[in-house]
Amino acid sequence: MAPITDEQVEAVRALVATIPAGRVATYGDIAAAAGLSSPRIVGWIMRTDSSDLPWHRVITASGKPAPHLATRQLERLRAEGVLATDGRVPLADVRHAF
DNA sequence: CTGTTGACCGATC
DNA sequence: CGATCGGCCAACA
Numbered sequence: 001m002a003p004i005t006d007e008q009v010e011a012v013r014a015l016v017a018t019i020p021a022g023r024v025a026t027y028g029d030i031a032a033a034a035g036l037s038s039p040r041i042v043g044w045i046m047r048t049d050s051s052d053l054p055w056h057r058v059i060t061a062s063g064k065p066a067p068h069l070a071t072r073q074l075e076r077l078r079a080e081g082v083l084a085t086d087g088r089v090p091l092a093d094v095r096h097a098f
Numbered sequence: 099c100t101g102t103t104g105a106c107c108g109a110t111c
Numbered sequence: 112c113g114a115t116c117g118g119c120c121a122a123c124a
Contacts, residue, residue: 004121027106038119043105048122058105066105 004041008034012045015098019057022081023096024089026061033098057096063088 011034019025031039043066046055056073057080059065064087065073074084082094 028108031106036120038121039106040104040119041106041121044121046105055105060105061107069105 004036008036008041009045009049011035012042013049013051013053016053016055016058018098019054019096021057022094024057024059024077024082024091024094025096025098026059026091028061029095029098030058059089059091061091063091 012030015025015030015033027039027042031037031042034042036042042058046058056065056069056076059073063084064070070087074087074089077084077089082089084090
């Protein structure tokens with residue numbers, strides 16, 4: 001896959017915006033759905049591109065947000081109806097299917 | 099141009 | 112379960 005294009009980034013943002021409240025998606029899923037070659041790119045986009053998108057609905061494949069944001073995001077998710085047990089979100093129930 | 103780093107993932111030990 | 116490794120790709124010093 002060639003270098004990342006603007007459309008890829010747009011696709012990622014669109015997908016994140018598509019995630020309804022009470023649901024979450026994994027970096028890998030978004031990367032795959034957006035046609036990215038590597039999940040890391042998704043993380044890179046979030047870090048660099050600070051949009052108004054609900055990035056807190058994006059978590060790792062382990063069912064937890066990134067370590068430094070874990071506490072905060074889990075709180076937000078809880079407010080949206082996503083109950084996390086032991087700092088972990090039940091992906092099987094809240095994972096959003098694209 | 100080279101080397102590190104980072105919101106990752108999967109396999110393996 | 113935790114730790115490590117390799118692969119992945121772009122930004123940055």
